[in-house]
Amino acid sequence: MAERGPMRAASLTGIAMLLFSVGCVARLAPPAPNEARAESARGLYTAAALSDAREMVERVLRISGRLRAAGAPLCGDEVAPLLGINVAQRIAGPEIGHFQEAYLRTFEVGSAVTVTIIDPASPAARAGVHTGDRILSVNGRRAREYSDVFEILRDEPDRPPRLRVQREGEILELEIERVPACAYEVWVDWTSEITTRRRKHDHAGISVGMIRFVESDDELAAVIAHELAHRILGGRDGSYPKNEVRADEIGLYLAARAGFDETAATSFWERFALEKPWMIRWEPDSKRAKEPPHARVAERLLAMRTFLTQIARLRAEGRPLLVSAGDARP
Amino acid sequence: MRGALVWLGSLLTLALASVAHPAERVDGALEAEVARLRSAAFRLRLERSIRVLRVSEAVRIHGRELCGGKVSPVLGVIAASEEEVPRFFRETARRDFGVGEKVRLLWVEVGYPAAQAGLQAGDLILEVDGRRLLTATSLYSRNPGRIGPHLNMRVERHGRVFDVQVEAPLGCFAASTVRGADYANASMGGGQVAITTGMLRFVESNDEIALILGHEIAHHILSHTASRPSYEADADYMGCYLAARAGFDVSVAPHLWERFGRFEPFSLDNDRRSHPGTPERALALEATIEEIHSKQIRGEPLWPREAP
Numbered sequence: 001m002a003e004r005g006p007m008r009a010a011s012l013t014g015i016a017m018l019l020f021s022v023g024c025v026a027r028l029a030p031p032a033p034n035e036a037r038a039e040s041a042r043g044l045y046t047a048a049a050l051s052d053a054r055e056m057v058e059r060v061l062r063i064s065g066r067l068r069a070a071g072a073p074l075c076g077d078e079v080a081p082l083l084g085i086n087v088a089q090r091i092a093g094p095e096i097g098h099f100q101e102a103y104l105r106t107f108e109v110g111s112a113v114t115v116t117i118i119d120p121a122s123p124a125a126r127a128g129v130h131t132g133d134r135i136l137s138v139n140g141r142r143a144r145e146y147s148d149v150f151e152i153l154r155d156e157p158d159r160p161p162r163l164r165v166q167r168e169g170e171i172l173e174l175e176i177e178r179v180p181a182c183a184y185e186v187w188v189d190w191t192s193e194i195t196t197r198r199r200k201h202d203h204a205g206i207s208v209g210m211i212r213f214v215e216s217d218d219e220l221a222a223v224i225a226h227e228l229a230h231r232i233l234g235g236r237d238g239s240y241p242k243n244e245v246r247a248d249e250i251g252l253y254l255a256a257r258a259g260f261d262e263t264a265a266t267s268f269w270e271r272f273a274l275e276k277p278w279m280i281r282w283e284p285d286s287k288r289a290k291e292p293p294h295a296r297v298a299e300r301l302l303a304m305r306t307f308l309t310q311i312a313r314l315r316a317e318g319r320p321l322l323v324s325a326g327d328a329r330p
Numbered sequence: 331m332r333g334a335l336v337w338l339g340s341l342l343t344l345a346l347a348s349v350a351h352p353a354e355r356v357d358g359a360l361e362a363e364v365a366r367l368r369s370a371a372f373r374l375r376l377e378r379s380i381r382v383l384r385v386s387e388a389v390r391i392h393g394r395e396l397c398g399g400k401v402s403p404v405l406g407v408i409a410a411s412e413e414e415v416p417r418f419f420r421e422t423a424r425r426d427f428g429v430g431e432k433v434r435l436l437w438v439e440v441g442y443p444a445a446q447a448g449l450q451a452g453d454l455i456l457e458v459d460g461r462r463l464l465t466a467t468s469l470y471s472r473n474p475g476r477i478g479p480h481l482n483m484r485v486e487r488h489g490r491v492f493d494v495q496v497e498a499p500l501g502c503f504a505a506s507t508v509r510g511a512d513y514a515n516a517s518m519g520g521g522q523v524a525i526t527t528g529m530l531r532f533v534e535s536n537d538e539i540a541l542i543l544g545h546e547i548a549h550h551i552l553s554h555t556a557s558r559p560s561y562e563a564d565a566d567y568m569g570c571y572l573a574a575r576a577g578f579d580v581s582v583a584p585h586l587w588e589r590f591g592r593f594e595p596f597s598l599d600n601d602r603r604s605h606p607g608t609p610e611r612a613l614a615l616e617a618t619i620e621e622i623h624s625k626q627i628r629g630e631p632l633w634p635r636e637a638p
Contacts, residue, residue: 045588192594278418
């Protein structure tokens, strides 16, 4: 009976005591937290969450910046100089929660377009752009909204960007080295779901759940490269699910060209499949009636292995990693 | 006639397009890949379920005194019938574990009543106390007509049918399941505790799982049917006692909520209608831990305080 450990206490307890009557709510007397201490704890937890947020955004900026720059030759005329910054601005609207408010306060976000987080290795960082800078104009054109910044850059892809910023009462003109990159912004979405969201044609949201789920920069690069590939294909990639396979192919080349380990894509999608088994192959279910994007992982993994073999062959033969995106961009 | 020709033409285009792409290769390779991935995913789900079972059964047994009449037999098994398996796992469950219409044991935990009675993974449970067993969940159901420690099971193993008497003590009424969802969450509904795969990736130890299951079981004991800050505070409090009674290290509780607040910053708010803020929960648990420790030192029984 040596292995009966877990059972011993149970056999000693005897007959169950009917402390709480069935069907009505019993009330307990838990200790009440001290409000002042709770507030100060909230400050500490928030600071930790903000530091996580900064780290995640920096990471996404760094990886997406590398991919966008390496992918520039494939992006045709949809190119803009790379900044490597994240911006935010306060807008009038519904009340926001504690964390969002803390985010805006910490990064000193005002009603003007404010630089919040900068990739330390980016062209903007090298030109001396600081967190908290208010962007007044880009290339002499006024930037009222954050989207203006990126639209102006896209309009004038061939000149080094000039930012006019306000910093602590001073007005500064900063000239940024021109690094051509695909005109594509990658943001962090604050949701735990392991997912990506394509917004319009030139934005992608990478979820916090995704950033936490990937096991390496190479895996995160694989995810972002796939989204960027959709942008490069720009609707010329056929319909679902064929466009997913096509985006996988271009994505692998993009990751490889940017110096990431492109084979991380298959390890990522394998783990994704184990974590979300309903995505292995799509079969309608009473709970999940609509097919979500990326729901045919098995099919895509098979195709990805073929593409990886092609990339390995090109590399072994010392040939450039050129993907046949030509048929997608006439 | 012309219509038919056009139709044929578009069929041909489709066929050519599909041949051209590696994604649409022979079905055999795709079938094999689907089977391989689903099989691995099912094993991962089972491993996680086993982890949850170990914690859950310990909490249930040791919490029994606190659970009043809300009790059910503690067996220490994971079982399934086909209809309880999500659709995308059905084929895998049938092929790898023989899960069909009848309830089959997928796992029998050593040291618990089912294992002590000689039950094995792979056994089919046909009847319990003379009644046909339709679902694995009903193995955990309260049986109001029977409080005694014996369950008579009719078992089928390798085609042979025999009866086994399982000496199964009662524990808190709870059947724990693992739900596939990305967000870190656990929920209770009618005695069924569902813990998400996202939560299992988030937790750092079985002590944390015990606190989470304890919290959900407490909701059931206390007959909570909705979410209110006071209910959550009570469930945290009793959940901590339940975990401590089962010998888990509850001193990790404040850290669990601190990490959760950082992980899901929207849980930091205290002014919501359903849950207290994570800092409030961490601090209340810090005080609960002191209360529990002083009771342990004085050798007093671990009973939560009731409201006057």
